Amino acid sequence: MSTPQPLASLPQSGALAIEHLTISYLRRDRALPVLTDVSFHIEPGEAYGLVGESGCGKTTVAMAVMCYLPANARIEAGRIRLQEVDLTTAGEAQLRSLRGNRMAMVYQDAGSALNPSLTIGRQIAEVYRFHGGLDAAAATDAAAAMLETVQIADPARMLRRYPHELSGGQQQRVMFAMALATNPDLLVLDEPTTGLDTTVEAEVLDLVARLRSKFSASILFISHNLGIVARMCERVGVLYAGRLIEEGPSREIFSDPRHPYTLGLTRCVPNRIMRKDANRLDPIPGSLPPLGLAVQGCVYAPRCPIARARCREEDPPAFISGPRRVSRCFYHDEVPSIPQSAEALPSSPANGASEGDLLRVERLSKRYGAGANQVVALDDVSIELEAGEVLGLVGESGSGKSTLAKCVVGLLDASGGEIDFAGRKLARLADWREPQLRRKLQMVFQNPDTTLNPSHTARRILTRAARLLSAGGSAVDRERRVTSLAAAVQLRPHHLDLKPSFLSGGLKQRVAIARAFAGSPALVLCDEPTSALDVSVQATILNLLVDLQTKQRVAYLFISHDLGVVRYLADRIAVMYLGQIIEIGPAQEVFSPPHHPYTEALLSAMPAIDESQGPRIKLSGTMPNPANPPSGCRFHTRCPRFLGDICRERNPPWQEDREGHRYRCHIAPADLGPAQREATSSPAGDNNRPRAETSP
Amino acid sequence: MPAPLPAERPGEILDAGLKSASELSGLASGRAREVLRALWRSKTFVIGAAIVLFWVLDAIFWPLFVPYDPEGLVSPATLQPPSAEHLFGTDDLGRDIFSRTLAGARPTLTVAPLATAIGVAGGILVGLFTGFYRGLADDIAMRVVDALLAFPLIIIAVLVISILGPSITNVILVIGIVFTPIVARTVRSAVLVERQREYVAAARLLGNSDLYIMFVEILPNITGPIAVEITIRLGYAIFTSATLSFLALGIQQPSPDWGLTISIGRVFLQTAPSEVLFPAAALATLIVGVNLIADGLRQVLEE
Numbered sequence: 001m002s003t004p005q006p007l008a009s010l011p012q013s014g015a016l017a018i019e020h021l022t023i024s025y026l027r028r029d030r031a032l033p034v035l036t037d038v039s040f041h042i043e044p045g046e047a048y049g050l051v052g053e054s055g056c057g058k059t060t061v062a063m064a065v066m067c068y069l070p071a072n073a074r075i076e077a078g079r080i081r082l083q084e085v086d087l088t089t090a091g092e093a094q095l096r097s098l099r100g101n102r103m104a105m106v107y108q109d110a111g112s113a114l115n116p117s118l119t120i121g122r123q124i125a126e127v128y129r130f131h132g133g134l135d136a137a138a139a140t141d142a143a144a145a146m147l148e149t150v151q152i153a154d155p156a157r158m159l160r161r162y163p164h165e166l167s168g169g170q171q172q173r174v175m176f177a178m179a180l181a182t183n184p185d186l187l188v189l190d191e192p193t194t195g196l197d198t199t200v201e202a203e204v205l206d207l208v209a210r211l212r213s214k215f216s217a218s219i220l221f222i223s224h225n226l227g228i229v230a231r232m233c234e235r236v237g238v239l240y241a242g243r244l245i246e247e248g249p250s251r252e253i254f255s256d257p258r259h260p261y262t263l264g265l266t267r268c269v270p271n272r273i274m275r276k277d278a279n280r281l282d283p284i285p286g287s288l289p290p291l292g293l294a295v296q297g298c299v300y301a302p303r304c305p306i307a308r309a310r311c312r313e314e315d316p317p318a319f320i321s322g323p324r325r326v327s328r329c330f331y332h333d334e335v336p337s338i339p340q341s342a343e344a345l346p347s348s349p350a351n352g353a354s355e356g357d358l359l360r361v362e363r364l365s366k367r368y369g370a371g372a373n374q375v376v377a378l379d380d381v382s383i384e385l386e387a388g389e390v391l392g393l394v395g396e397s398g399s400g401k402s403t404l405a406k407c408v409v410g411l412l413d414a415s416g417g418e419i420d421f422a423g424r425k426l427a428r429l430a431d432w433r434e435p436q437l438r439r440k441l442q443m444v445f446q447n448p449d450t451t452l453n454p455s456h457t458a459r460r461i462l463t464r465a466a467r468l469l470s471a472g473g474s475a476v477d478r479e480r481r482v483t484s485l486a487a488a489v490q491l492r493p494h495h496l497d498l499k500p501s502f503l504s505g506g507l508k509q510r511v512a513i514a515r516a517f518a519g520s521p522a523l524v525l526c527d528e529p530t531s532a533l534d535v536s537v538q539a540t541i542l543n544l545l546v547d548l549q550t551k552q553r554v555a556y557l558f559i560s561h562d563l564g565v566v567r568y569l570a571d572r573i574a575v576m577y578l579g580q581i582i583e584i585g586p587a588q589e590v591f592s593p594p595h596h597p598y599t600e601a602l603l604s605a606m607p608a609i610d611e612s613q614g615p616r617i618k619l620s621g622t623m624p625n626p627a628n629p630p631s632g633c634r635f636h637t638r639c640p641r642f643l644g645d646i647c648r649e650r651n652p653p654w655q656e657d658r659e660g661h662r663y664r665c666h667i668a669p670a671d672l673g674p675a676q677r678e679a680t681s682s683p684a685g686d687n688n689r690p691r692a693e694t695s696p
Numbered sequence: 697m698p699a700p701l702p703a704e705r706p707g708e709i710l711d712a713g714l715k716s717a718s719e720l721s722g723l724a725s726g727r728a729r730e731v732l733r734a735l736w737r738s739k740t741f742v743i744g745a746a747i748v749l750f751w752v753l754d755a756i757f758w759p760l761f762v763p764y765d766p767e768g769l770v771s772p773a774t775l776q777p778p779s780a781e782h783l784f785g786t787d788d789l790g791r792d793i794f795s796r797t798l799a800g801a802r803p804t805l806t807v808a809p810l811a812t813a814i815g816v817a818g819g820i821l822v823g824l825f826t827g828f829y830r831g832l833a834d835d836i837a838m839r840v841v842d843a844l845l846a847f848p849l850i851i852i853a854v855l856v857i858s859i860l861g862p863s864i865t866n867v868i869l870v871i872g873i874v875f876t877p878i879v880a881r882t883v884r885s886a887v888l889v890e891r892q893r894e895y896v897a898a899a900r901l902l903g904n905s906d907l908y909i910m911f912v913e914i915l916p917n918i919t920g921p922i923a924v925e926i927t928i929r930l931g932y933a934i935f936t937s938a939t940l941s942f943l944a945l946g947i948q949q950p951s952p953d954w955g956l957t958i959s960i961g962r963v964f965l966q967t968a969p970s971e972v973l974f975p976a977a978a979l980a981t982l983i984v985g986v987n988l989i990a991d992g993l994r995q996v997l998e999e
Binding site: 409410411430431435438439441442443445446447450451452453454455456464465468469499501512515518 | 727893913
């Protein structure tokens, strides 16, 4: 099994075949290789997933297939065949016809891919007119029919709308309608659900699965999310630094990886049973080699736990590592026995012994505007948080998570309610609060690119924080404080003298965390601190946050849309919907029935690589306009367990389940629990793991 | 005090974030150096800079080059066309037009930069405060700006100078004050973008004063639009000061100022065009040069 086998010996037929593709970008007269000798093929009707972290070359593959490479890209070697046509040598006219009729692409950001000044109907009809040769009336009818196919309600009305009148999920459906209008042989999906909320993402993925039984297209599915690829694709290729380092059936490749990088990717994401007090996340050490760096030997060797001298000298060829499986690793046989490198935490965070509430938020509300246009961003929100506790805050975008955090920290002026912190009533805005209270309450922001002042070095940022947050002290004390802060977040001394533009996202976020910890805070609000980071970097940041929490007994209010991260990190969880807390309780209680139907839907929308899922709880429609929230229970318009008039008319009461766990619903725990347990244990539904079907 | 944590793999994970080895050489001055290199590659900027540099050197060193005293009556023959003796001819009083054209750069390049400096300084102050605080003061200030912008700049300048009386100081002050709201508007819109960024929120949570946030956190990040605005304003200042001289509201006789010379010479335009032609050409090249710099700068900074 260890004898090198050239990849070309694998069957190379199929709808799309990429052979030894090598692409460089020219930058200042230098050719920087972005793809090196990438070969794979997609069978007719097959869904092939391409995964890897950002910068690995996934989008370059998509652009090369569509022949949309930027002007400074150069195909150095290799061929891309769409059935019998070689795309690398095809002329512009032939490409134009191929793009419309034989291959189509759905982009990540549907909002910018649609023309904002043309109606949806016109944009879809255009495809039929130019590529299908239909006249205007027939094209409009075809467009309406296609909107029906992608499950948009009331297609006739939708045709007259403009892109900005549609929600993100609807826009993405329209993109699918345009892409499928010509019944292409190949559909390229480049992160089609990134940026959508989990429940919307689940709907779009269900749609893709359903469309596959209707259309015969092969699919190239590009995503950084292993769970989604595992669910959607039959086979998966893993890209690392422009090389296809592993390939195989999606079921096997994530459960039994044969390349250390694939293994690293699967291990750095928290799975369903991992908890911060029992397991450390296992980040991939090091980082992606910079673009164009000439690497001798295996590109992954500098980060690989089993690299040996040979790996640093020879570039590993493609090995057949199993039936239909390929791995570019000399020691692919040893991969399954690589131990978890991260040890469990030395001491688990002290819980239990209650010292009273650190934070009490009572009946907090935040309203914008007045009269008919008034938007209620926070409605009667009450939470409490103990010292050293992690409260996870989840909910879709627009649910008020960030507004709550900003009101607590004093960046937004709450319209009503009270915030008590460490036994003192807090003024509404940070500027009005006493310095010693402000110091104990800090925040880590979402976007690593704007969280640090681009004009200041990391040292200057931390020195300023040390000066303002650690009371008193000389310049020497501050310098010592900065050094120890940098050490606590694992920043090297030389990083301190760099401006943010020279730091990677992960390092920037570490500086931001160090800044928040400069005054030994009691509570740090984390607003999606890892959502802009790659999974391996996310793992180091999450480990760092857990370590700081254990050592300094700091409490977190941790906002995330990623339920996997929240489950790993949080002691208690609060779920928000349309400005209200609808469920709150210990993490395990919230994640297991009985829980609010919305929580149930969020959980079932979670893509996971580690287990097959039960039937999906579908939410109908999109989140209602917060300026005009539904009467009665705010969730009744989308609720899968809708009872009837009572939900429409009456505000639901808090239902107490076990101690500390409560949710807002008309259904009592005694009824809801059994119903939900039954739903999760019933056999897998039709949309689970779609099979390829070729329609005649 | 937090103790250093054990790194998962000391050395490797810590070096993770640097973008690339080659980028490390630039370090702190990286962005500035990149901009300079891009400017050097921009033909627009280089040509504009060469023209302006020529006139700046001329304004400083003209006494070394001029063949005659620019204000002296050096020739009995007035209104002569260009000749070997007088390269650009002579004016209505028998002064050497070549010497006067070279010397005329100095008053223009004194008034315009000083006026621009006043306008930019005032504009930064007003823009930072209104953009940072928003609210009623911002609304009022911006309506005043709207009102000011509704009048042509030159009408306001003429009005004020006719009240205060013509003098170089008054010209500088008037142009500077008229520019203030225009610059303020540009600065304000840049501040509005920056103040939404998370680093400003973080600075506030640390307890920085508003002044610190405005001048130390925000100001360094809006230097790009300010630099573009400075060059654009400089072009307008040159033009406006020449116009005021032309209207006899600025620099007075016997200065060789271009606007003034054009104003005097226009009477003889039919018979002896030299007296208008050469100073006008000089003025035009300077304004074009400044605008080329502004264009080049904008292209590079907006990349």
